[in-house]
Amino acid sequence: MSLLSFLGRTLTLRNAYNERGQNFWSLFGGFESWTGKAVTPDSVMQIATALACIRLTATTVSTLPVHVYRESPDGSRQRIPDHPMAVVLRQSPNADQTPAEFLEGMVACTMLFGNAFALKTKTAGQVRALTILRPDLMTVRRDPNTYALIYEYADPRGRETYTAEDVWHLKAFSLGGDLGLSAVQYGRQAFGLALATDEAAARTFANGIKPGGFFISQKPLDAPQREQARKALVEPMQGAENTGRVGILEGNFTWQSVTMPLKDAELLASRGLHIQEICRLMGNIPSVLIGHTGEGVTAWGSGIESLIRAWLTTGLGPLLGRIEQSATRALLAPADRGKVWCEFARDGLLQADSEARGKLYASAAQNGWRTRNEIRALENLPPVDGGDVLTAQSNLLPLDKLGTLVGAAQRDPATSEEDIRQ
Incomplete structure (x- = not known):
């Protein structure tokens, strides 16, 4: 890269950062913390706890199936596996990535930068491909005349300007503005403390744990x-x-x-405290899910299961809803908006819990809200004859009528339970 190109890119990025309310020092040094450590997305990824939280969330989201539905005239919904949005999200987002790799990147960027961007490639008004754009090279501003959103992307190859229709912008928690809030920026004191304590511990061991x-x-x-x-x-x-x-x-x-001895400084204890802080910043993730348990706490048992369910409800669930709504808004053609939407199959979260999965399936079959073949399809099993009928468990029959319903139904399938009661 020539000197002029480097200076041009630097000034471009400087303007981008200034428009986001960040100072020029943060362009090269990161966000300043009270410990004196520079906090950047790259340095945060070097903290084991932060990396584990981001990896856990991104991989969990990326492995959940995404389905696209259309509302039927009777109010029910119908899956559309061949819809362009379903093809992009489930089969091939672009020529270089699998759907899991693409969603991992989008979720990781959202957790680190507060924003994730993907360039849309369209054919006949339908999105056919999505390419991730680096958030640190993106500037989001509004046109002074039309007040429309403008996305300016500057990388070593040059500078491009896109409209809101060209970019899928996935935002993290925000105050209602054009950009999501970055956990790295607003949590820089906790991350800076983690970096400082990790460095202090490393230098202590580098010196042979000698004062x-x-x-x-x-x-x-x-x-x-x-x-x-x-x-x-x-x-x-x-x-x-x-x-x-x-x-x-x-x-x-x-x-x-x-210097104080290691025990008196309680260095190891202070390193343990920043694990809880980072887990809170990264989406209320129970520390046990990233391999950290407190003293006297086991990684197994009903208490841990409750923590996992709480994370799925208060942490992962809102993130999935945010992605669903953002994708539905950004990836649909105008003619499909309001009629088609996408959803993650949250049943996939139960795959590792065979007991909970069995109870859910039993409830579905016995209460008539899923057929046997629908349940078998969730387990990748072939359909069976007679498995497309909704069934319900019969209760409170008179004692002298026990067994009558089954016998009558075998003789005449049209016989109802009400007929037997009469």
Whole structure:
């Protein structure tokens, strides 16, 4: 890249950041935190807790099936597997990504930047492909004359301007503005503290878990003696590989420690606290889902199941609804709006819980809101004869009528339970 191109791109990005209410320093250094650590999306991804939260949410959303429905005249809904929106979201969003990879990227960008963008490729008014655009290279503003949204995208290849009809803009939680709020920006104090404590712990182990301090000499040293002391005393005692090494102090040297021991500083405990903070920032994710349990807490049992259900209700559920509404609004042709919509198959969240899945299917079959073949289709099983009839469990029959209904139905399928009662 030439110098002029670099300067042009820098000024473009500077304007983009300034229009978002961020200062020029954040372009190169990230968001400033009280700890002095620069917080950027890249540095946040280096925090194990943040990476685990983003990966868990993105992969969970990306593995749920997406269905497209149309409302029938009788008020029911009908699946449309060959609708262009269904093809894009379920089969092939673009030439380079699978549907899971595409949704993972959109969700991850939303969690990190507060916004995710995808360029729409249309044919005859229908969206046929979606290509993810980097949020850090996107500027969102409004035309001063028409007040219409304008999306300006600047990358090393040049600068492009798009309208709202050209871009699918998925926003995170916001205050009603044109952009979603970034968890990295508004949670930078918690992330900065996590980065600082991680660095402090790493440097402590790099020094062999030995406290810092001074070698004190009984008399002043000249320059050659200082260099000799550094090579003989300081360098051989540093590093985790030298832990436990025995040293010899010559020339009236003594050792004076100047830092608190690791236990007194409670460094490890403070590192554990930022796990809970980051889990809250990333969508109320129970820490047990990313492999962290508190003292005396097990990763199994009914209590953990309740935490998982709470996350599915208060954390993942609202995110799925946000994606459904945004996709329905942005990816449909004008003629389909208000008649067609997309939904995630939330039943997929029960795939790992065979007991809950069995209870749901039993309720569906016994109460007549799903047929046996519909249930078998959810389990990837072939249909069976007679499985397309809605059935309901009969209750409160007179004792002298027990078994009569089954016998009568076998003789005459048109016989109803009311006929048997009479």
